[in-house]
Amino acid sequence: MEEKVYQFDLLKAQNAKLLKSERIYRIICESSDYGYIYQNLGSDEVLTFGSFEKMFGLRLHSTSDFYEFTEKLNAEDRNMVLDTLFCEEKEKRFSSCECRSLDDHSWFRIVTRIEDSELAGCECDKIITIVNITREKAQNSELLYMAYYDTTTGIYNRNYFVSLLTGMLQNAEKDGCKVSLLMIDIDDFKKINDVRGIIIGDELLQQIGSYLKGLMVKDKLICCHINNDIFCVAIYDPSGAYSVENFYKGLRERFDEPFVMSTGVEIRTTASVGVAEYPDSGSSALDLINCADIVVYKCKKNGKNNLQYFKAPILDDFLRNVDIENKLKAAVFENNFVMHFQPQYYSCNRQLRGFEALIRWKDDTGKMIPPSVFIPIAEKNGLIVSIGHFVVEESLRQYKKWSSFYGKNFKMSINISALQYKRDDFVESVMELIEQYDIDPSGIELEITESILIDDFDVVTEKLTRIRNFGVSISLDDFGTGYSSLSYLKKFPIDTLKVDKSFIDTLLDDASTRIITESILSMSHAMGFETVAEGVENERQFNYLASAGCDVIQGFYLGKPLSPDKVDDLLSDL
Numbered sequence: 001m002e003e004k005v006y007q008f009d010l011l012k013a014q015n016a017k018l019l020k021s022e023r024i025y026r027i028i029c030e031s032s033d034y035g036y037i038y039q040n041l042g043s044d045e046v047l048t049f050g051s052f053e054k055m056f057g058l059r060l061h062s063t064s065d066f067y068e069f070t071e072k073l074n075a076e077d078r079n080m081v082l083d084t085l086f087c088e089e090k091e092k093r094f095s096s097c098e099c100r101s102l103d104d105h106s107w108f109r110i111v112t113r114i115e116d117s118e119l120a121g122c123e124c125d126k127i128i129t130i131v132n133i134t135r136e137k138a139q140n141s142e143l144l145y146m147a148y149y150d151t152t153t154g155i156y157n158r159n160y161f162v163s164l165l166t167g168m169l170q171n172a173e174k175d176g177c178k179v180s181l182l183m184i185d186i187d188d189f190k191k192i193n194d195v196r197g198i199i200i201g202d203e204l205l206q207q208i209g210s211y212l213k214g215l216m217v218k219d220k221l222i223c224c225h226i227n228n229d230i231f232c233v234a235i236y237d238p239s240g241a242y243s244v245e246n247f248y249k250g251l252r253e254r255f256d257e258p259f260v261m262s263t264g265v266e267i268r269t270t271a272s273v274g275v276a277e278y279p280d281s282g283s284s285a286l287d288l289i290n291c292a293d294i295v296v297y298k299c300k301k302n303g304k305n306n307l308q309y310f311k312a313p314i315l316d317d318f319l320r321n322v323d324i325e326n327k328l329k330a331a332v333f334e335n336n337f338v339m340h341f342q343p344q345y346y347s348c349n350r351q352l353r354g355f356e357a358l359i360r361w362k363d364d365t366g367k368m369i370p371p372s373v374f375i376p377i378a379e380k381n382g383l384i385v386s387i388g389h390f391v392v393e394e395s396l397r398q399y400k401k402w403s404s405f406y407g408k409n410f411k412m413s414i415n416i417s418a419l420q421y422k423r424d425d426f427v428e429s430v431m432e433l434i435e436q437y438d439i440d441p442s443g444i445e446l447e448i449t450e451s452i453l454i455d456d457f458d459v460v461t462e463k464l465t466r467i468r469n470f471g472v473s474i475s476l477d478d479f480g481t482g483y484s485s486l487s488y489l490k491k492f493p494i495d496t497l498k499v500d501k502s503f504i505d506t507l508l509d510d511a512s513t514r515i516i517t518e519s520i521l522s523m524s525h526a527m528g529f530e531t532v533a534e535g536v537e538n539e540r541q542f543n544y545l546a547s548a549g550c551d552v553i554q555g556f557y558l559g560k561p562l563s564p565d566k567v568d569d570l571l572s573d574l
């Protein structure tokens with residue numbers, strides 16, 4: 001009796017244990033995001049667990065229900081899914097497929113797994129797991145998209161374009177045909193971005209991108225967004241139906257119309273296009289892109305809104321500049337510059353007014369490279385900042401030496417490049433150096449050009465005012481070559497205006513130049529500016545300018561730029 005009671009208690013305990021573990025498994029299973037189908041391979045009966053019912057709105061009871069289940073799926077995927085569900089090949093153990101829901105909005109992965117039964121003599125168990133993989137699929141297609149397309153414009157990205165262009169070049173090599181690579185750079189895009197904001201800037205790029213997308217013809221005309229405001233187009237068409245000329249004509253027509261933004265704002269812009277062709281300009285995709293890039297830069301320099309083909313001399317020019325650029329870097333490092341000083345004289349009495357400091361670069365072969373060659377390169381690559389610092393310091397050092405030694409009153413005019421001027425610390429660094437050399441600031445004049453005046457008005461004037469309040473005067477160099485609006489000038493705090501050499505050159509032969517020069521001189525005086533004429537080469541020019549009221553004359557007629565030794569001679573003779 002006692003034995004029976006004991007066995008009953010044992011059974012009860014085992015049952016409770018079983019119930020407990022069954023409950024745990026059920027909770028885990030039911031809270032799973034997966035759907036499960038269980039089938040014992042010896043029978044037809046199936047059971048569904050987990051999220052299966054939630055996913056498909058039905059339960060399965062036998063293998064014949066598999067057909068009903070597949071009706072919840074995309075018709076194209078049904079046979080594949082049935083093969084997976086009915087898979088009973090034990091040696092395979094795993095079988096899987098991916099399928100779409102009936103409405104195509106969701107993706108599922110179905111995995112069939114066959115497990116050996118733990119109980120001897122029993123058939124194996126089949127477990128089918130169904131996972132919703134919609135998000136994973138979306139991420140994959142997003143990654144795939146990102147691998148081929150540019151996210152801003154929706155057209156091909158650079159990498160994919162390069163691989164398509166490489167394919168085109170291989171075909172062109174076989175067929176003995178040409179491939180044209182066009183690089184399109186939107187003119188003044190930075191200004192659009194700055195003035196209208198980057199959202200509008202991006203929308204403009206999108207619109208240009210969709211215009212280009214509309215022109216694409218598989219294997220013949222392909223487009224991509226390289227970066228920023230640069231697009232590339234490759235044309236390969238042995239039949240000649242698609243040509244650079246036709247493309248450019250269409251592009252000009254499109255750009256003649258404004259681009260209308262979603263806000264209603266209309267943007268008018270132009271584009272500079274550089275063309276490099278296989279096989280003349282290069283044999284690889286990257287060669288062509290590089291050559292087109294060089295020629296686009298040239299287009300921009302030639303006034304933008306045009307198209308230019310790459311030609312060999314452009315490359316020579318470019319390589320020469322690269323060579324100069326490399327040598328210039330070394331020159332900055334080794335400080336291979338010297339300053340020369342060109343005298344300026346008052347026209348009324350031919351007394352010395354001062355000197356303009358002009359930089360000279362002696363390259364490693366001893367050749368003197370003129371500033372007109374290297375200053376633009378230094379401005380482009382930023383070296384002008386170090387060069388400019390040298391110019392200011394060396395000119396101040398010489399000025400201090402000469403003014404203390406000879407006890408004479410004269411001015412030192414120092415050329416300042418726009419990039420140098422734009423630096424936040426520019427004004428402070430000049431004031432510090434002037435103080436460091438213990439110089440009277442009224443002896444120093446900074447020559448700026450109009451290129452800085454059309455930048456941010458407030459920042460420019462604030463800096464000019466600070467420099468002038470410190471006692472340094474400001475001269476506007478090369479007047480007449482740039483913006484040249486006298487009414488605009490009224491707003492800027494400057495002291496002196498230098499009439500550009502190009503006026504002086506034609507002054508005596510051309511009546512209209514005379515009229516312009518005279519009106520510049522009289523209006524400058526009316527506004528209180530001192531006037532300087534530069535590039536005066538002969539007595540006739542001198543006499544004419546003196547009688548027209550130009551205050552100061554600078555030029556080869558009265559004195560060429562001098563080395564420091566020669567300045568010593570000049571000052572000691574005074």
Ligand code: C2E
Nearest residue numbers: 358359370371372391415416417535536537554555556557
């Ligand atoms: P700029 O500031 O207008 O300087 C006047 C240029 O005209 C100088 O050329 C000078 O040598 C030249 N010149 C003066 N009188 C005559 C003349 O009668 N006939 C002829 N044919 N030329 C004359 P340079 O020294 O070759 O300088 C050219 C330009 O390079 C300068 O034009 C200036 O824009 C820039 N530059 C020169 N030195 C510096 C510098 O230290 N810093 C910066 N940022 N730019 C400089």
Ligand code: MG
Nearest residue numbers: 356415447477
């Ligand atoms: Mg100058």
Ligand code: MG
Nearest residue numbers: 477478498534
């Ligand atoms: Mg000048």
